[in-house]
Structures are given as structure tokens and as C-alpha cells.
Amino acid sequence: MLDQPTPLPQIALRAPDVVMRLRRMGASFPTRLSFLRVLLRRLSAxxxxxxxxxxxxxxxxxxxxxxxxxxxxxxxxxxxxxxxxxxxxxxxxxxxxxxxxxxxxxxxxxxxxxxxxxxxxxxxxxxxxxxxxxxxxxxxxxxxxxxxxxxxxxxxxxxxxxxxxxxxxxxxxxxxxxxxxxxxxxxxxxxxxxxxxxxxxxxxxxxxxxxxxxxxxxxxxxxxxxxxxxxxxHLGIGNSTGLGMAPFLVSHPMLLNAWITARETALARVRAIETLEDAQIEVIYDLVKRAAQHLSEWQVPDHIGQQRIDQMRREWPQLAALMTPDAMTGRMPLDHLWLASAKFSIDTQECLAALLIEPFGNLVDDLCASMATEQHATLDPSMTCADLQALIDRDWAWAMCDYDQPEACHQFWYVSEAKAEPRLGLRHKEDGAALESPLDIARQVAGLVPHLQNGGSVAQLLARHPEHRAAVRRVQSLDGAPYAEIRDNLIGRACLPIDMLRCKLGFFGAAKFDPKSDRWTRITLCQGAPLRDELGNADNWWLPTFDA
Structure with missing residues (x-):
């Protein structure tokens, strides 16, 4: 029997109820696991x-x-x-x-x-x-x-x-x-x-x-x-991305789970490092300076977006001040730093997460191989309704609310016939809800729950209520995939689609997010990336700066 590789030490992964909230997803930064970085490392190799x-x-x-x-x-x-x-x-x-x-x-x-x-x-x-x-x-x-x-x-x-x-x-x-x-x-x-x-x-x-x-x-x-x-x-490729990208994360939940699991595992491995070498500390200090420079160069016309950047600029020196020589040479320095960052904004925390992963390719780059998946949704008709209810109680408490309230069903997703693009309509002001796209996952699962009280099997349930087939399949298929579901109500008033866009674009490797509304953004790809004749140095362009 072949020896199994010894698992790398890691801290417990962050909880899905923390990670999979739209506001935190909308604070995503590119990391060394981002797809552009993976590609260029392979070209270089x-x-x-x-x-x-x-x-x-x-x-x-x-x-x-x-x-x-x-x-x-x-x-x-x-x-x-x-x-x-x-x-x-x-x-x-x-x-x-x-x-x-x-x-x-x-x-x-x-x-x-x-x-x-x-x-x-x-x-x-x-x-x-x-x-x-x-x-x-x-x-x-x-x-x-x-x-x-x-x-x-x-x-x-x-x-x-x-x-x-x-x-x-x-x-x-x-x-x-x-x-x-x-x-x-x-x-x-x-x-x-x-x-x-x-x-x-x-x-x-x-x-x-x-x-x-x-x-x-x-x-x-x-x-x-x-x-x-x-x-x-410094001249990358620009991109304008709108609502057309947002449904992808909903319609590919197992892929989303693979991406987030890889990133969270990388962070957990890095936090578990017992002690740092002097050279590693110097790299982290250099990255802290680079991030500060990147933030200083990041200007956007959007008022809310600029406020978030400005807050990061104020918090970053405070975060850097925590990285004293004594702190960085002590035991579990990165875990202590991560825990201390909880007092800062979500944006600053997520930038720190990306930074902490960056210097440790030897610990995390193997995770890139797990970021594609061929898993598909399946339905188990033999499961009992009691067991299905237990899955919902464990993983879907966030979805339970009164969807008859106007705030909870404020908007609906649809595909524009004229423009062939996903769109958001206001349910109580605009026509078209009859053509709604099924991105109301939370409402679907909540609507399933009352029908589970009669017991029996899933097969019997769906014989009586076939309209709940999609919700049952979703709950069953995502058992064991904790990061597969966006844990927010995507038809509620508080849903900002740009958070979904930024999450996906961060995994592509995008930077300099320039929101034009809560529904579309401009970004830059490949900025700072090696040119065709520079692939020998393909992996030192996280958060590129103009002065680098």
C-alpha cells in the first residue's frame, strides 16, 4: 500500500456563515491562486x-x-x-x-x-x-x-x-x-x-x-x-463586467465551493505556521509596503467605493504597526496577526488574507489543482424528509425569513429579450416577475420547509409537490460543500450584485476595481504581469504598483 502524504498543518477554516456573505465576497482581492497567476507560473515553468x-x-x-x-x-x-x-x-x-x-x-x-x-x-x-x-x-x-x-x-x-x-x-x-x-x-x-x-x-x-x-x-x-x-x-487589459457574470456563481455552486475551499485552506495553512524565518518576514514587510502603495494609487469616481478605499488607507498603517519584530518572531505570528485584524474593516481583512497567502507558494500552490470540479447536482429520492430537514437546519438557517415581506422579495432576476443579458427588476414597481430567473435560492429552500412536516421520503414529497424538486436537489447536492452557496437573499433589497462580480473577478486575478454602479464595474487584468520576454520572473506582481 502506498504511503499517503502527510497533511499540512492548518488552522480551522473560516465558517461559511462568515465567508459566504455578499459584503465579504465583495471585498475579494486577487491572490496567488487566481487563475492568471496560475497560468503565468505554468508558462514560466x-x-x-x-x-x-x-x-x-x-x-x-x-x-x-x-x-x-x-x-x-x-x-x-x-x-x-x-x-x-x-x-x-x-x-x-x-x-x-x-x-x-x-x-x-x-x-x-x-x-x-x-x-x-x-x-x-x-x-x-x-x-x-x-x-x-x-x-x-x-x-x-x-x-x-x-x-x-x-x-x-x-x-x-x-x-x-x-x-x-x-x-x-x-x-x-x-x-x-x-x-x-x-x-x-x-x-x-x-x-x-x-x-x-x-x-x-x-x-x-x-x-x-x-x-x-x-x-x-x-x-x-x-x-x-x-x-x-x-x-x-503597467498597461494591462481593461474589462467592463456587468450583471451577465453574476448568475454564474449561483449556477455553478460546486465550482464556487472548490474556489473558496482552496483559498480558505491556503489561509488556514499559512495561519498554522509556527515560526517565520527572517527572509519570510522581510517579504511580508515588502508586501505590506506594496499594498499601501497600491491603495494610494487606487482612485475611483464612485463615492461608496472610494470611501472603502480611503478607510483601508487609514487602517493599513494601523495593521502594519501590529507587525513588530517581537510579534513577527514569536510563535504563530500570522495567526495572531489574523485574529488581531478582526477590529478592522472587512476590506482590510480580506486584503490581509491575500497578502498572507502570497509568500508561501510552497505551502499553497498545490491547491490550484483542486479548483476545477466535475461534480454535478444529484437528487436522492430515498432520503427521508426528516434527514432533509436536518440538512436545512444545519446549513440553511440564513435563508429562513418571511418572503411575503416587500423587503425580502424586492427584486427579481430575468433575461432581457432586447439585450440578451441578465437584468434585475423591481418586483413591486416593474412588470416581468412572471419571467423570473431561478436565482431566488433562499426563497425556494424556505418554501420547501413547510412541506417536510408530513414526513415520508423525498420521493413521496416530490410526488405531492414537484415544484420543490430544484430546492431539494440543491440542498442534497450541497451537503458537504460548505462554500457552495452565497448565504444571502439574492432577491432582497440589500443584495448588491457587484459583490458577486468582484468575487469572481478576484479569482480571475483582477485588480483596480472601478464600480460604476452596484451592477457593473470596470477592472484591469494583467496589470504588472510579465511581458512575453519576462516569463522568467512570472510570480511577483500581486497588487501591482506603478513605481515597481
Whole structure:
């Protein structure tokens, strides 16, 4: 019998009733477990080289290019198409029909015929048809002001204004990055078993990183001169994300559980460290300084968002003051620090959680392998109603309230027919509740409870009340998955969808959240990430700062 590996020491994981509240989920920060970080570590480990076999751009930057990279024993190619977009057609809405640039991540190296096909179809996006060789479909628009400014400066033999680069942070922003079978592209199953591609959203993250490099090349081509490497490194990829992303976390509860479990286990392992070495303490001090600099550079127009950032700026020196030499050289220093942070805001606590994980890749990086899951919802008709009630009593007390009260059913989720996007309606003011999407998980489970009093089996219950089938399956399937459910009422007045967006985007690796309302936000991806020729140093860009 093979010896089993000795489990790493860890503190008890944080309780789901703490972790899975919307307000805390909405304070998420990127960590070394974020998918972009995982991807770039793998590219670095393989000494991956990015080639550009095709560059067919005119002087104004319109045409196409192909980038290829070998990864996990397979070659993947980004086909990038740049077109002349009239200003009146430029919009970041997902329902737009034209964009500055369009992209396909292709499985292999495309021949001339395949390039011609993609060049013709990629700009059409949803209106076109694609093949199983097309793995990811995306599009992006220019940040017109910064792109034009950079071109102007480069043509004049100068670099772009550093303050403008710092405040904008990207030359283009994507409006969608589609994977998993959308519009005829490959299902995830086509490549999920390949080396390096089994983690969540690996193909999409590879696409975004390659797009970021293309934006650098394009502006240098049009400007006729190279960008300063420091400025280039700070130019990531922007993204505008709205309600369309929010339902994902509800409809993929086992995946959410895998993500959160990995992060919480990482924090628990780090908190269990008995003593720190001097070099580890110095790294933590450096990260504390970096986080302070990041916070000082993070400005948003949103009043509530800026208030939260300002509070973090005030609290961060107080947190740093707790990290005295005596405290950091004592026993269980990180656990003591974590417990002491309870007096600070949720935002400061979650930033600290990300920071504590950062220096200890040797303890936590193995958890990345557990962040994808093939588990699916199942229903057990033989379970007794008494046992089902016991599961609800244990895991769902948070969902029990009077949903006839206007505050508790204030809003409803639906899909807009005109705009093909998830939307929120106000139940007591707007029509459409009859077409409600089933994101009212808490209400569904609460509505099931009165019918459990009659006893018997789940099969008998559902024979009498088939309308509760989804709620029963949800409760049963999430037994043993403590972080699978958002423990808040998603149709209540207090629900802010942006908290769900930030949680998911934090796992992607996003930073510089710039909320535009409680329903959509702008972010930056790959900011501070290594360039194509810098993969030898691929893992030191947590919370990037402009001065780094």
C-alpha cells in the first residue's frame, strides 16, 4: 500500500456563515491562486516562448496578426483582427455589433485558409459561426484617449504621460471573452484534460494575456517606436463586467465551493505556521509596503467605493504597526496577526488574507489543482424528509425569513429579450416577475420547509409537490460543500450584485476595481504581469504598483 502524504498543518477554516456573505465576497482581492497567476507560473515553468509568425497590419494599425505559444505540449495561437471602427459604433455593451479588435484563440497553428476564415468571421462575433478548433472568442475596444495619446507621443519621439498611463492602466478593454462552446467554438471538454489547461478559465486567461501583448505591439506599430518597458508592464487589459457574470456563481455552486475551499485552506495553512524565518518576514514587510502603495494609487469616481478605499488607507498603517519584530518572531505570528485584524474593516481583512497567502507558494500552490470540479447536482429520492430537514437546519438557517415581506422579495432576476443579458427588476414597481430567473435560492429552500412536516421520503414529497424538486436537489447536492452557496437573499433589497462580480473577478486575478454602479464595474487584468520576454520572473506582481 502506498504511503499517503502527510497533511499540512492548518488552522480551522473560516465558517461559511462568515465567508459566504455578499459584503465579504465583495471585498475579494486577487491572490496567488487566481487563475492568471496560475497560468503565468505554468508558462514560466515551461519556459514558454511566444512567436508572432504573422503581422499583416497597415500603417494605421488595421489588419491581422497571429501569435503562437507552446503550452503543455500543445500549440495555441491567438488570431487578432484590427478594424477601423467609426466612433458612432463604439460601445462596451455586450450587444454591440462592431468592435475595434476581435480575437480567436486557435487550437494549433492556423494555415492561410484558417487565418482567412477567422479574419472574416471574428469581427462578426455572435453573428458568425465557428469551429471546434476555435477555443476562445473575444473582442476589445480601444481606450481612445490613451491609445491616441500614446501614438502621438511615440511619433514625436516621446513616451506617453506617466500619470495618464497610471490612471487608465490599459490600451484596450475587452467586452467579452467567450469559452466553453459558445457560438460553435470548442467545448471545454476538448482541452480540459491537457497539461496546464485543466484549471478554471485557463484558455480564457491565456487569451487575455496574449491580447494584452498584441495591444502593446499595435500601439508601437502605429506609433513607430517602442514603449518604455516599465510603462508597458503597467498597461494591462481593461474589462467592463456587468450583471451577465453574476448568475454564474449561483449556477455553478460546486465550482464556487472548490474556489473558496482552496483559498480558505491556503489561509488556514499559512495561519498554522509556527515560526517565520527572517527572509519570510522581510517579504511580508515588502508586501505590506506594496499594498499601501497600491491603495494610494487606487482612485475611483464612485463615492461608496472610494470611501472603502480611503478607510483601508487609514487602517493599513494601523495593521502594519501590529507587525513588530517581537510579534513577527514569536510563535504563530500570522495567526495572531489574523485574529488581531478582526477590529478592522472587512476590506482590510480580506486584503490581509491575500497578502498572507502570497509568500508561501510552497505551502499553497498545490491547491490550484483542486479548483476545477466535475461534480454535478444529484437528487436522492430515498432520503427521508426528516434527514432533509436536518440538512436545512444545519446549513440553511440564513435563508429562513418571511418572503411575503416587500423587503425580502424586492427584486427579481430575468433575461432581457432586447439585450440578451441578465437584468434585475423591481418586483413591486416593474412588470416581468412572471419571467423570473431561478436565482431566488433562499426563497425556494424556505418554501420547501413547510412541506417536510408530513414526513415520508423525498420521493413521496416530490410526488405531492414537484415544484420543490430544484430546492431539494440543491440542498442534497450541497451537503458537504460548505462554500457552495452565497448565504444571502439574492432577491432582497440589500443584495448588491457587484459583490458577486468582484468575487469572481478576484479569482480571475483582477485588480483596480472601478464600480460604476452596484451592477457593473470596470477592472484591469494583467496589470504588472510579465511581458512575453519576462516569463522568467512570472510570480511577483500581486497588487501591482506603478513605481515597481
Amino acid at each position: 515551461e519556459n514558454a516562448q511566444v512567436a508572432r509568425p504573422v503581422w499583416a497590419m497597415d500603417g494605421d494599425g488595421f489588419g491581422h496578426a497571429v501569435y503562437s505559444v507552446t503550452f503543455g505540449g500543445h500549440v495555441y495561437s491567438l488570431v487578432a483582427v484590427s478594424t477601423d471602427l467609426p466612433p458612432e459604433l463604439r460601445t462596451d455593451r455586450v450587444i454591440a455589433s462592431a468592435w475595434d479588435t476581435a480575437y480567436v484563440l486557435y487550437d494549433g497553428v492556423p494555415c492561410a485558409d484558417e487565418i482567412a476564415r477567422i479574419v472574416a468571421t471574428a469581427p462578426l462575433q455572435e453573428a458568425a459561426r465557428f469551429t471546434a478548433r476555435d477555443l476562445v472568442l473575444s473582442r476589445a475596444n480601444k481606450s481612445v484617449r490613451l491609445f491616441a495619446h500614446t501614438v502621438e507621443r511615440l511619433r514625436a519621439g516621446q513616451q506617453p504621460d506617466a500619470d495618464l498611463v497610471r490612471s487608465t492602466g490599459y490600451l484596450m478593454r475587452t467586452t467579452a471573452v467567450y469559452g466553453n462552446g459558445k457560438f460553435g467554438i470548442a467545448d471545454r471538454d476538448v482541452f480540459a484534460t491537457r497539461d496546464g489547461m485543466g484549471g478554471p478559465f485557463m484558455a480564457e486567461m491565456l487569451t487575455v494575456w496574449l491580447i494584452r501583448g498584441f495591444t502593446h505591439d499595435l500601439v508601437e506599430h502605429v506609433g513607430g517606436a517602442p514603449l518604455d518597458a516599465h510603462l508597458k508592464r
